[in-house]
Amino acid sequence: MTLATSPDASRARATGASLRLAILLFVADPQWLVPSTIAPIVFGLVSFELFRGEGPYFLTYAILGAGMMSMWGQTLYGSGWATGQDRQLGTLEPTIQAPTPYLYVVLGRIIWNVIAGLFGGVIVYLVVVIAAGGPPRLPNPLLFVVLFVFVMVTLASVGVVFAAAFVYSRYAGFIQNVGEFAFYIGTGCMFPVILLPFWTNPIALLFPPTWALDALRYVSIPGYSGFGWGWEWDLVGALAVTGVYAAIAGTVFSRVERHVLETGNLSDY
């Protein structure tokens, strides 16, 4: 007779196994990092050229924006694929049948996507820095690093919600490809959201990366004027929105599991 493992241990193990599998799949075919880095590298270099002569901190805009776009892209594409791969391979129902909630399986994949996005961000950083002839000045490198990690957490939260939504939608590919620039604009990847018309700002604030990016710019660009409340409140806002996202993801995934148990089919949608 074996001792029953606690639900928490089972969930952590499922997330760990899912993360491990995602890493192995990535190592087997790492070329898939290329598509998510090409666009940010090009956008970073184009922005650097457009900002040329405007001052030393504009390089930070270009690098932060391009790096963020790389991570965003990886999160967005990876999230769609996080559930899409189960659907395509026919493993969605069997995975959901397992005792561990599906959310924890998807979480492992999302965590890897965000980490892979960070690799992409590093590649983008190196290319733009080489093109610019040197790294940007950072007034507070430690705080920058802490906030950067936090940005990754906010991206992961968005990724989980997208993954949940994409279970129900056949428009994952559409949103990823056609909506790509809209996300870059809406979250202010390359420029402060306050440059956009005021009515768009509340919509932009629905996305955790908007808050996190604003905070990052506050600590890395002297004289930056973003949202008037400053980086500390940006952090609070990002935490709050991330919490809401986590709650939404949990609810949606519960619904997904109930739906599967009731109908026994999610592959047709």
Added chain:
Amino acid sequence: MTAPSHDAYQPAFWRTFWTNAVLAPRTSLGFMRFDFVLGTVFIIPLTQMVFFAFVVQLGNGGAGEIAFTAVGNAVATVTYSSVFSVCQTTDSEKQQGTMEHLLVSPASRLALYLGRGLIPILISLATVTVGLLYATAFFGVSIPLATIPGLAVSVALTAFAMVGFGLLLGGVALYLRTSIILGNIFLFIGLLLSGVNFPVSALPLPLQYAGDALPLTWGLAAIRGAISGEALGPLSLLWGAVALSGLISVGLAMGLWGFFERRALATGSIARF
């Protein structure tokens, strides 16, 4: 009763062309679902133009720079339908297991590939047209009525040249495991090398030469020339350059397909990935 002919069956050129034109959007071309087409024509140009307009604004660019960027991106979005979509035909054939059948088909390759390019050319025309309408409506670009005929010729030639370039990439992709990476590279590289967001002259010389190898560079120059009311003489030279880049692309695509077909028949190893 007559003896059966031993001549190989050769489908008519136009039949092959038309069949491929009609079927390819439903089978082998990427990005061809109706919602994707609508997104490509109406959403991507606007969002891409807005994005770069704000980047220019942040870099203290004025109305002139924003208009320059708007026209550039209105035209550059043509790569989604012409390059990214078309170069995926190879992947689709491999994934669907139809590559072998295609390789042994007696159909004219020129008719086959030109046929596949027809719908992408039409979508590309629509994309650039909508993009230029956005440019005039929202980004302060002025397109005088007198320049419309020249602009129409420039846009049509650009769409043809870009689809030719997409076919060329599709030919290269025949030898690759997937065309997606190639498609992604050439989907965006024009933004840097083709004078989309800033004049090509701002680039280092080697990059300027690289840009000259892209049909988008010449197409964009022709479209900018037409909008600025350039005389027919210089404009004709640009049209010639765009047409030449398209013809070279199609020629190279045919050559590549021929080469890789022979390799495939000899080794049996190219049809799958």
